[in-house]
Amino acid sequence: MTERIERELWLPATPEAVWEAVTGDGWLADRVNLDLRPGGDAHFVTSGRIRSGWVEDVSAPDRLSFWWAVDQEPASRVELRIEEHQDSTRLRIVETRPLEVLDLVGVPLPGPGGVTYGPALVAA
């Protein structure tokens, strides 16, 4: 078992409507700023609490994966998958924190295209 959260939700809506809801303001955070391309910046603000990260992979309207972290806390990876099944749509969410050990020993997180992301980038 890994440090992993999984959820799923069935919705009577089109994948496009679900995509719009989950990537827009008010769902992942109050204010969501996602540069929807691999390596794009991601910023999330909810009542003064800022999370930032980057987009790992995107394929609208069915797949989005990104990394996010609050300040120096260990980053986690979020994967959203949207699948149409007959006349309903399934949204699946997986959030994992696979690099906690690396964070603990101060190794920077992997970033898009092999670029490091996080404190080490600031130091460099």
Next chain:
Amino acid sequence: MEDRASAVFGALSDPTRRALLAAIAEHPATTATELAAQLPISRQAVLKHLNALTNAGLLDRTRSGREVRYKFTPAPLSEAVDWMTAVGAEWDERLALLRRQLGGAAATRRASAWPTRSRGGAAGTPIQRGGIPK
């Protein structure tokens, strides 16, 4: 590389290890010999489990003469559980919000076993034909 939290949950997945941990939490500074006397397993087997628990950060070892004494250190456990609880609750809130926005009576659940068959509920319920039942 093994994730610390995986190590914690891996260590706790075994009932013998959970029993050992409970025994140590109840009687701090216990030795492997004392633990083996309480459980139907050999001292060798006890040591193997104690190593797994120590590697997961759940036990603290102190040498005392020829024996090693063990103490329960719950910190990594609470850190991992705190993360799972907090992050899980955030997603539950987001899903509830989405269901209110888009979803009628759609079902939510923990997705440990993602189903392949289509489900009932608001979206899956066939449309009634032939008039409304009296």
